[in-house]
Amino acid sequence: MKCRIGCAACCIAPSISSPIPGMSDGKPPGIRCIQLTDDNKCKLFGKKERPAVCGSLRASVEMCGTSDKEAFKYLEELEKITGRDSQ
Template sequence: MECRPGCAACCIVVSISSPIPGMPEGKPAGVRCVQLTADNRCGLFGRPERPAVCGSLPASLEMCGTSNEEAFENLRRLEEATRPG
């Protein structure tokens, strides 16, 4: 499965604890990554500055579902289920 162009659910919904250029403390859940372009593409894709965690999130039916809306909901549930405390 490949990412749906313009979705960016994984770049918005999930938290990222590692530093990202422009977000040295990481990215909180629900916050748009500063590296997303206007058309919701990763500005770091294929570049060495891209955090390893971002590259470790391959598109899958379980994560992305069949629509952008489903991706946002699936990832929101995953984020809640894995939140500490």
Template sequence: MECRLGCGACCIAPSISSPIPGMPNGKPAGVRCVQLNDENLCKLFGKPERPKVCHHFKACPDVCGSSNQQALDNITELENIT
């Protein structure tokens, strides 16, 4: 599955414990990453300073569902149970 451009669910729903430029302590779940632009695209995509956890995330139907809202709901649920 290809990532849905402009979704941004993986940059909002999960907590990220590793440092992110502009967020040196990572980010809590449900908080929009400061590197997500107005079009919900990552400003660090393809750059070496992008956190490894972000680089290793791959879109899949089970997580991303069929809509941006479903992706946000699914990732939020996964975050809550882990």
């Protein structure tokens, strides 16, 4: 499966604990990554500065659903299940 261009749910909904250029402490859930462009593309895509967790994430029907709304819902629920939303 390929990412839906402009979705960016995986760059907004989940927390990222590793440092991101411009976000040295990572990012909390629900906060837009500073490395997203206005049209929701990653400025770090393909660069060594991109966090490993971002590079290892793969689009899937389960995670992305059939719409951006479904993707956000799934990832927000995953944060709740893993307890990361309280950090």
